[in-house]
Every structure is written in structure tokens, then in C-alpha cells.
Amino acid sequence: MTIYSISIITRTGFPYYHKDIRDLPEGIKLYQRFFDFTEIENTPYNPNGAAFELNAGLVSALFGFAKNLNKEIRTLEFKSVKRENDEEFLEEKKKYKGHVLITAQTETYLLHKSVKAKIDLIYNSIISHKIPLESAERINEDEEKKIIDILTDTSARNRVNNHQKDIQIQSEKLLTETGKYGLFNIVITSFDLSPITFFGEKYTFKEIEVILRNMGDIPNIRPMEWEHRQSFYNDDQLWVYLINSAIGVTVDGLFEPYFYLLITDFESYLGEFPAKLTNSFNYILG
Numbered sequence: 347m348t349i350y351s352i353s354i355i356t357r358t359g360f361p362y363y364h365k366d367i368r369d370l371p372e373g374i375k376l377y378q379r380f381f382d383f384t385e386i387e388n389t390p391y392n393p394n395g396a397a398f399e400l401n402a403g404l405v406s407a408l409f410g411f412a413k414n415l416n417k418e419i420r421t422l423e424f425k426s427v428k429r430e431n432d433e434e435f436l437e438e439k440k441k442y443k444g445h446v447l448i449t450a451q452t453e454t455y456l457l458h459k460s461v462k463a464k465i466d467l468i469y470n471s472i473i474s475h476k477i478p479l480e481s482a483e484r485i486n487e488d489e490e491k492k493i494i495d496i497l498t499d500t501s502a503r504n505r506v507n508n509h510q511k512d513i514q515i516q517s518e519k520l521l522t523e524t525g526k527y528g529l530f531n532i533v534i535t536s537f538d539l540s541p542i543t544f545f546g547e548k549y550t551f552k553e554i555e556v557i558l559r560n561m562g563d564i565p566n567i568r569p570m571e572w573e574h575r576q577s578f579y580n581d582d583q584l585w586v587y588l589i590n591s592a593i594g595v596t597v598d599g600l601f602e603p604y605f606y607l608l609i610t611d612f613e614s615y616l617g618e619f620p621a622k623l624t625n626s627f628n629y630i631l632g
Contacts (some may be wrong), residue, residue, distance in 0.1 A: 348453035348459070348540040348555075349491040349497045350376070354473060357384050357445035362479040365490065367497055370451065374427070374559065377454050381465045383446040383473075430626035447471060450497075453540075455558045459566075460602075464496050465602050486531045500600055501537035505631060506542050512630045516546035519572055520623055528614025530584075537594060539564070542573040542604075549609060553579060557609060561586055569603065576612075583612040589620050593632045604631065610632070 347368050354363040370376065371401050408419060447466050457473070476482035495501070506513065517532050531546035533554060544554055558579045567573050571590035577584045587608035594603035606627060608620065 348456055348538075350451045351494065352468075352497060353449045354479070355449075356424055356479050359479050362482070363485050365493065367412055367494060375454055379450050379452055379458065379461060379527045381448040381450075381462060381469075383413050383448065383469055385445065391424050392629075393570075415530050421426045431440075444480065446477065448473075453555075453559065455561055455564065456540065457540045457564060460536075463600055464538065467496055467598055468493055471598055482578075496597065499538075499540055499542065500604070502536045502604065503542050505595055506604075509630050510543070513543070513627065514545065514624050516630065520619075520626070521546055524616065524619055527616060527619075528611030529608060529616065530611065530621070531607075531609040533609065534627070535605045535607060537602040537605065539588075539605060539607075541607075546609075549579065553611065557584060557586065558607075564588065567605075570624065572624075585610045585612060585614060587616070587620055589624055591624060591631075 350368050350370050353365075355361055360421065391619065412420065448469065450459060450461065450465065472485065472492065477552075480589045490556075496618050513534070521529060522578075525546075530548035531554060533544040534542045536542060537560070541551065541554060541558070544551060549557065554565055557577045557579050560579070561575045561579075564575065567590040568590055569590050572587055572589040574585050574587045585608075587610065589608070591604040591606055594601060596602070604612040604627075606620075606623060607613055608616065608623070610616065
């Protein structure tokens with residue numbers, strides 16, 4: 347589980363809902379991801395100089411709040427959007443009503459598009475029906491359970507658990523065959539790259555989390571295809587192969603494919619092994 351918390355507020359700062367999913371790990375870089383579900387408004391033009399003053403106020407406020415919360419901000423990532431003729435942006439914003447902001451604290455290596463799909467599902471199935479939040483009923487136990495199930499990939503985890511014995515047998519066979527070529531561990535993750543289970547004795551679950559944190563940016567991976575990224579653990583350089591399985595679970599209409607990760611020696615040669623593993627795992631989990 348690599349989404350650590352979720353908060354739902356209004357644009358005016360009304361604190362509607364917060365849930366800690368898991369304790370934050372200590373001493374690592376995390377992302378605070380923001381998801382905007384506010385209505386479109388015409389923003390008045392700011393004269394020269396006003397933009398700098400607003401930016402200075404934003405930076406000062408964020409730094410002050412973070413310091414008071416004992417959270418250090420080192421990097422603030424933002425996306426500059428040209429909205430005047432951005433039809434995709436306008437169509438996206440037409441879906442939303444009210445002034446809802448949802449934030450989540452997560453691992454850095456998660457696929458943002460998949461995290462957003464989870465948050466969209468929560469908004470559409472639970473939050474949008476409660477607007478305006480200032481006067482809405484609080485989230486009940488069933489709704490909170492659904493939020494946690496979505497964020498922690500309960501459906502995907504249950505399917506893997508139901509086939510754990512068969513996957514274990516197949517993984518041990520594949521590791522025996524390919525370990526001499528540099529394969530260390532096999533990892534099954536949810537569609538946002540949250541690890542579900544792993545096989546192999548080279549690295550532990552916590553060490554695998556470190557390896558994933560040390561990867562570079564992850565590209566979009568098409569179904570039944572794979573990419574590899576360099577990573578490291580301590581002083582050891584590694585390759586991490588990421589395979590989009592193209593099979594998975596569907597939650598309220600959202601398809602969530604599994605990813606299969608192969609952690610290998612930096613000088614490994616796997617050839618067509620990723621395809622062989624994908625076919626064998628898909629036969630079990632499909």
C-alpha cells in the first residue's frame with residue numbers, strides 16, 4: 347500500500363474528510379498529489395507585477411505551513427497549462443461541479459495517471475453526490491471502506507491471494523530457470539505500481555520499495571509490452587523491467603491491469619523471458 351493518506355477539502359479550505367491509510371515512512375521523499383474538481387471560472391487578468399506577488403505569497407505560505415507540520419518541502423512540481431484553446435481541458439472540467447480539491451500523500455514512483463483514475467472514481471461514486479460539502483452529511487462507514495478499498499487495490503489483491511499457490515509454484519520455476527541469467531526477484535503490482543506480492547530471495551519487500559524509489563521516470567507502457575529502467579540498491583546497479591499485463595480487475599467500470607516487475611542484475615540478459623512470464627501469469631490471473 348503506497349498511498350498513505352487522502353484529504354478532501356473545498357477550495358475555500360473547508361476540511362471535509364481526511365483518512366490516514368498507512369503510517370508515513372521516515373526519511374524518504376514523498377509526493378503530495380493534488381486533484382482539482384472545481385468548476386471553471388473566468389480568471390481576471392493580473393497587471394504586471396501581480397503574478398510575482400501572488401507567487402511570492404504562495405511560496406511563503408506553503409513554506410510556513412510545511413515547517414509548522416514538520417514536513418520539509420524541497421521541490422514543488424507544477425504544470426503550466428495553456429487553457430485558451432485547450433478543448434481536452436475544457437471537456438474534463440465540464441464533468442465537475444462545486445469546488446472540491448482532493449490530495450493524497452504517496453510514493454514518488456506511482457503512475458500518476460493511475461492514481462488520478464482512483465481519485466476520479468472516488469469523486470464520481472461518492473463525493474460528487476454530496477456537493478456542497480459544507481452542508482453535506484459526513485462520509486459513512488460503507489463509503490469510507492469503499493475509499494480505502496479503491497486506494498489499497500483490494501480487488502486486485504484478493505485475486506492474487508486467491509491464486510497465490512499457483513503463482514508461487516510458477517514463480518519458483520521461472521526463477522530457477524532464469525536466475526542464472528541475472529533475474530533476482532519477480533514483483534506483481536497493481537495498476538499504479540503499488541506492490542502486491544513478490545517472489546525471489548535476493549531482495550526483501552522493504553528493499554524492493556527502495557529499488558522502486560530509485561527508478562527514473564516511468565513511461566506509458568502499452569498492454570502486453572514492457573520497458574526497463576535503471577535503478578540501484580546501495581552500490582549495486584540494477585535493471586527493473588516493467589510489464590503491462592493487459593489483464594486485471596474491473597472496479598465500478600475502471601479497468602485496473604496488473605504490472606509484472608522483474609528486478610535483475612545490470613548485466614542480465616532475459617531475451618523473450620518477459621513474454622514467457624507474462625503468458626504464464628496471465629493464464630493464472632486472467
